[in-house]
Amino acid sequence: MxxxxxxxxxxxxxxxxxxxxxxxxxxxxxxxxxxxxxxxLPSHRGPLCPVCGSPDVASGEACLACRIDPPPWRAAATLGPYEGTMRDLVLLFKNRGRDELGTPLAALLAQSFRGSGWKQPDAVVSVPMTWRRRLRRGYDQAGVLGRALARELKVPFARPLRRRGRGAQVGRRRADRLRLGAATFGARRPVAGRVLLVDDVITTGATVACCARALAHAGADEIYVLAIARTPQPGRIA
Ligand SMILES: [Zn+2]
Ligand SMILES: [Zn+2]
Known part of the structure; x- marks a missing residue:
């Protein structure tokens, strides 16, 4: 009983x-x-590119894409592929209003950060969302994640970025997303030191790349990127 x-x-x-x-x-x-x-939760199998976190590499060295065209950050990592229970979990967090998932997810990100050997950041910054989407959802999930991660790492959470123009990316073709992503973020105040940029899912990497460029432009010395999951890149050759 x-x-x-x-x-x-x-x-x-x-x-x-x-x-x-x-x-x-x-x-x-x-x-x-x-x-x-x-x-x-599914995690990446095999070696990862230390620069972009892609699992499509044969050894633990930088992938071809990163060697040809280095991204605007020092290193990026995700907890695992955006599939199975990881995908279900992210969708619960993003679309179903389960903001209480932010704390345990941030604890996993903190664990991944500690295992990465990256240097302690001076601030955690999240990818900003549109105010429209924020109104609809009631909270900004990357912000919830960033704030909780900053608490875990005992560093300040900062919001120097702002989204410019239209941010809706769902349903657009990859080429459009890349083009739009390249012009959607800017910094509204100066940034200094080492920044840890947080997002929920990395798809093409265009969004975090644009944010990283804006942060570097605003004065950040070193940028690291951490996200929950990474969309598998079909057909990508390492
Ligand atoms: Zn790479
Ligand atoms: Zn269960």
Missing amino acids: ASFAEALALTFLPSTCALCRVALPWTGSRAGICANCWDR
Whole structure:
């Protein structure tokens, strides 16, 4: 028989895991996701490009794309590929208003940061979203993530970037996204030192590249990029 405390908890907490639907156990679950799902999020297999984080490399050296055209940051990494439970988790966080996922996700990003050997940043900055989308969703998920990560790393969270013009990227062709992404961000105040730029999903990399260029232009010395997931690049040759 369930105890009173248990019954009370079940009244206020989601009773099943939002990803796998098993009944949530007493302990180990975070933000409505069971410990099993947190432990089994897909991660990248094999060596990664140390510059862009692409898994499409044979060794741990910079990929061809990064060697030919180095991106405007020192290094970028993601927790795993944007597929399976990782994709479901990101969608819950981005589109379903589950902002409480920000804290455990930021803890995973902090763990990844600590394992990366990157230098401690002077500030964490997130990719800004359009005010329109923010109104619709009620919160800015990259901002929630950035703020929580800054707390984890004990550094300030800053908002020097602003989005210019139209930011909607969903449904556009890649060429359009690249073109639009290249002109959508600017810095509204000077930046100094080492910056850790945070986003939820890296698709073409155009958005974070544009933000990194704006940060460098505003005075950042070194830029690192960290995101939850990375869209697999079909047909890309390393
Ligand atoms: Zn689960
Ligand atoms: Zn690369």
